[in-house]
Amino acid sequence: MRQPVVYDVVRQGETLNLIHQPKGGKSWLVGGLALTVATGGCWLERFDCTQGRVLMIDAELYPEVIAYRLPMIADAMSIDRSALEYIDVWPLRGSLPDLFKLAPSLNAIEPGKYALIVLDAWYRFLPPGISENDNAAVMSLYNTIDGYASRLGAAWINVHHASKGDQTGKGVTDVGSGAGAQSRAADTHVIIRPHAQDNVAVMEAVVRSFPPIDPVSIRFDFPIWSLAHDADPRDLRKPRERSVREDRDRHLDADRRSIVNAMVKLNVPETKTVIRDLARVGPPRFGFAWESLLADKTIVPTERITKGNGRTYEGFAIAVESSETATGEQRESNGRKNSPVAEQQEREKPL
Structure with missing residues (x-):
């Protein structure tokens, strides 16, 4: 078996989808994960990480925003800022990136350099003419990602958003905007849904090469996510019914x-x-x-x-x-x- 990068979650060469509602704090969550991998720590007090370099390919945030956020997350996690030297960032917002245009830059990377690659956000890297609802086209894109991740020996994360509307009654693999091929093609499909408590969410996952993972409750206390010990993960927020x-x-x-x-x-x-x-x-x-x-x-x-x-x-x-x-x-x-x-x-x- 390939070496785990995040134990019980994702291995080298595997692809992980991270799904949460728009503006729900996904970038803060992956920022914390990137710092945890950079230091070889334990993510959310549950998942041990293999120490290694991280590449964040970001078309969602401007460079100055990323430069502001990562040190803030490190300070909140009590991680020395020297760990930021293990994180490389490609800020691509405004440069019209797509998954195919990344090929020359990714192919120039020496295999084994990175333990983790984060693509944020998935929808911004769709090539022109490809719809996220097209199963065949999306499957082809995941095949491309498999090629990148396998050659580089890195775990690959696609940060993506949930579809509109209530997600409470859906199965884990049914959460995520676009084609169903997205959850089928990935090795790990992680979703985050609102908890009944404010500022708390429930993280659930379906994994391919690990035993099943129990849902966990996590709390967003700006600027970081942490394990919510006092919140029952079964207590998802119910859709509000107007009286x-x-x-x-x-x-x-x-x-x-x-x-x-x-x-x-x-x-x-x-x-x-x-x-x-x-x-x-x-x-x-x-x-x-x-x-x-x-x-x-x-x-x-x-x-x-x-x-x-x-x-x-x-x-x-x-x-x-x-x-x-x-x-x-x-x-x-x-x-x-x-x-x-x-x-x-x-x-x-x-x-």
Whole structure:
């Protein structure tokens, strides 16, 4: 078997996908891993690393940002900054890099020079015309990476993002934007999903050449990730379900206006049912907005109304002093213009 670079995770010549949500702290995590490999330490208190040089090929961050971050991570990890001499960085943002254009530079590297190579971020190195959703094309790219990693004798990490939406119910190999070939082609597929606790995530992995790995909880305490001893990795963050009341509150102002506007159009006391039909606000939001209008006396009960079936119903009208309606003069004008009598008179005017 090939020599492990990160024990229980990835070996020399193998490829690892590291998947996390956009802006979730992936670059901080791999920065910590790079420093751990550079010093031969233990990553996240769980995974021993073989000491060796690291190459970070970065098209995500500008050079000055990388130069700022790595020393900060080293200080937070209590690692002497001299360890940075074991990390080489190719800052390629803005240079239109792709996986094929890297070939001359990678082929010029002496085999065995690096223990670990990090490509950040995967989507920025896709050659023109290749979609991350194309299984055949993606498989071809992974074959290219296998060639690079095998010749150099280094473990290779692709930093990639998860697809949009909730990832909680997905299997480990189903997490990651793009073609399914990505998880199948890699030797190790590592995903990070939000934990129920703030600033905590759950790291899970499927490995090819090691025994299965149990999920671990990790905490981001800027600028580093560390093992979260107090967090149960089974406690993934559940998608937040908006409550009925939250939904009503979100629409309350608009629903109140719709009801008031309907009553202004009627310009006469009417039943709740007629007002609801004209307002076009469905239950249960109508009831919530209606009770709100009654509570602050924007609308008030009036005399009972007799309908064609001979039955009487409670009527409602807008309170004269209501601030949600137009001025009295405007209401009177609107009422004359919108009332059924006014409309009938308008139709009967001689041409």
